[in-house]
Amino acid sequence: MxxxxxAPHIASSQITSETAYFNRRELMKAAGIAALPCAxxxxxRAAAAARPLEFKAASAGEQGxxxxxxxxxxxxxxxxCNFYEFGTDKGDPAKYASEMTVDPWSVEVTGLVNKPGxxxxxxxxxxxxxxxxxxxxxxxxxxxxxxxxxxxxLSSLLNRFEPxxxxxxVEFRTLYRRNEMRGxxxxxxxxxxxxxxxxxxxxxxxxxxxxxVGMYGKTLPNQNGAPIRxxxxxxxxxxxxxxxxxxxxxxxxxxxxxxxxxxxxxxxYSNVNPDVDHPRWSQRFERRLPSxxxxxxxxxxxxxxxxxxxxxxLYSGMDLSKFY
Amino acid sequence: xxATLIRSLVFLAAASPFHWLVFAAVTNQLGPDPARDVxxxxxxxxxxxLAVTLCLSPLRQLGLWRYPFRFRRMLGLFAxxxxxxxxxxxxxxxxxWDSAILIEELVERPYITxxxxxxxxxxxxxxxxxxxxxxxLGKRWLRLHQLVYVAAIAGSLxxxxxxxxxxxxxxxxGVLFLVLLGWRGWRYFDRKLISxxxxxxxxxxx
Numbered sequence: 001m002x003x004x005x006x007a008p009h010i011a012s013s014q015i016t017s018e019t020a021y022f023n024r025r026e027l028m029k030a031a032g033i034a035a036l037p038c039a040x041x042x043x044x045r046a047a048a049a050a051r052p053l054e055f056k057a058a059s060a061g062e063q064g065x066x067x068x069x070x071x072x073x074x075x076x077x078x079x080x081c082n083f084y085e086f087g088t089d090k091g092d093p094a095k096y097a098s099e100m101t102v103d104p105w106s107v108e109v110t111g112l113v114n115k116p117g118x119x120x121x122x123x124x125x126x127x128x129x130x131x132x133x134x135x136x137x138x139x140x141x142x143x144x145x146x147x148x149x150x151x152x153x154l155s156s157l158l159n160r161f162e163p164x165x166x167x168x169x170v171e172f173r174t175l176y177r178r179n180e181m182r183g184x185x186x187x188x189x190x191x192x193x194x195x196x197x198x199x200x201x202x203x204x205x206x207x208x209x210x211x212x213v214g215m216y217g218k219t220l221p222n223q224n225g226a227p228i229r230x231x232x233x234x235x236x237x238x239x240x241x242x243x244x245x246x247x248x249x250x251x252x253x254x255x256x257x258x259x260x261x262x263x264x265x266x267x268x269y270s271n272v273n274p275d276v277d278h279p280r281w282s283q284r285f286e287r288r289l290p291s292x293x294x295x296x297x298x299x300x301x302x303x304x305x306x307x308x309x310x311x312x313x314l315y316s317g318m319d320l321s322k323f324y
Numbered sequence: 325x326x327a328t329l330i331r332s333l334v335f336l337a338a339a340s341p342f343h344w345l346v347f348a349a350v351t352n353q354l355g356p357d358p359a360r361d362v363x364x365x366x367x368x369x370x371x372x373x374l375a376v377t378l379c380l381s382p383l384r385q386l387g388l389w390r391y392p393f394r395f396r397r398m399l400g401l402f403a404x405x406x407x408x409x410x411x412x413x414x415x416x417x418x419x420x421w422d423s424a425i426l427i428e429e430l431v432e433r434p435y436i437t438x439x440x441x442x443x444x445x446x447x448x449x450x451x452x453x454x455x456x457x458x459x460x461l462g463k464r465w466l467r468l469h470q471l472v473y474v475a476a477i478a479g480s481l482x483x484x485x486x487x488x489x490x491x492x493x494x495x496x497x498g499v500l501f502l503v504l505l506g507w508r509g510w511r512y513f514d515r516k517l518i519s520x521x522x523x524x525x526x527x528x529x530x
Binding site: 084090282291 | 349354355356358359360416417418420425428432433434435485486489490492495
């Protein structure tokens with residue numbers, strides 16, 4: 001299969017000199033001042049324009065980093081989102097996520113690591129080689145997409161902080177800022193913010209597990225989890241936590257938001273599995289988006305979302321109907 | 325003449341959500357997952373029109389606004405219509421007319437069972453909504469049409485049991501129906517237990 005992008009196989013940190021790097025910041029400051037009248041008039045505040053990224057294009061192989069399935073159009077991925085911090089309607093994140101400030105941003109890594117610390121987004125973008133991964137994305141609500149993410153393996157991020165031998169699990173937290181996230185101000189919402197997710201250490205270190213900073217060749221739009229989010233393609237979408245600010249390594253299985261809400265419906269693992277139904281709906285089929293009224297595009301759901309070959313060994317011997 | 329005009333306007337108003345839906349579908353404005361949009365839209369309009377229909381008796385009984393009572397049948401039939409589009413949408417968009425899946429859904433998913441039951445209860449009401457059936461059934465017609473109360477409860481449960489994390493919308497409908505049915509319950513007991521029943525009032529419900 002032909003590569004979609006002809007991107008250089010060079011890390012962006014090697015291309016961008018330090019002076020250019022600082023110039024860019026000056027440029028951004030200038031742009032910020034230029035944008036001020038716009039901000040004062042209240043129009044499109046903080047809706048930062050997506051910047052193009054440099055990355056290694058996805059290539060086919062046994063690792064599952066690529067699929068030939070047709071991509072879901074970028075506009076659909078941007079307009080149809082679950083990001084309850086901004087409201088429960090699929091269109092809410094696209095409408096309101098621009099209220100979230102994503103610059104400056106930092107990710108704190110704590111817990112069972114030898115070198116706990118904080119990484120600024122600039123450091124993250126500069127230090128890791130970005131690569132593209134074309135993954136299937138299966139929501140627990142029985143719809144799915146195919147998205148070209150850009151990011152780097154979570155394992156390379158975690159290794160930088162040197163996890164100790166006791167670290168068995170990883171806990172993630174999304175930004176929680178009430179004044180910028182109208183969904184968290186809803187009186188009828190029963191989610192205990194901030195949004196939390198978790199992985200077992202071996203899941204976190206798996207090569208498919210990605211920290212994504214972009215999609216479709218550019219930085220992430222706010223509604224898709226800017227500036228940095230997790231992507232775990234063999235699990236239901238809600239595991240792929242957005243706008244991450246905190247990563248904590250622990251020796252105990254962390255509680256996750258959906259599990260705390262309804263443990264009988266959402267398990268810690270939440271691997272895509274057509275044989276284990278959600279108590280309220282079937283998981284045997286999915287609507288591959290975009291779908292239309294006359295062609296709903298219903299396709300059978302695959303075990304581990306089609307990544308069985310890569311990840312099944314992580315769960316050998318486990319009863320997946322019990323550890324759902 | 326004026327009455328016909330008003331009736332036509334009410335008809336057009338109740339039909340307008342459907343027209344909007346067809347327009348949006350034809351002009352491709354339903355987004356990447358139209359199945360979900362169509363289902364939410366038709367389900368909500370069915371519940372809304374059911375709520376409006378159930379408002380008409382209390383409005384008249386309270387003497388607040390008697391006029392719209394005459395549109396009770398039309399609006400009730402529209403509630404059934406949107407419920408039917410909702411059901412057809414479920415067959416086409418969610419289960420692909422697979423009877424095995426339908427049975428499984430009906431048995432295993434309480435919210436589907438409740439929704440289907442609500443539609444099933446509205447079906448005989450729609451069929452017997454004509455004057456001919458009203459005559460033929462006589463007093464039993466009223467008794468039969470009290471099924472709409474059960475349908476409203478089933479419809480609210482259908483919505484509530486789908487809520488994932490935010491129960492706000494389901495609560496709005498739930499409270500609305502509780503008030504509307506509570507009013508009838510209160511009147512019923514008031515008449516039966518406290519004051520003497522009056523024949524003329526009894527013919528007004530449901």
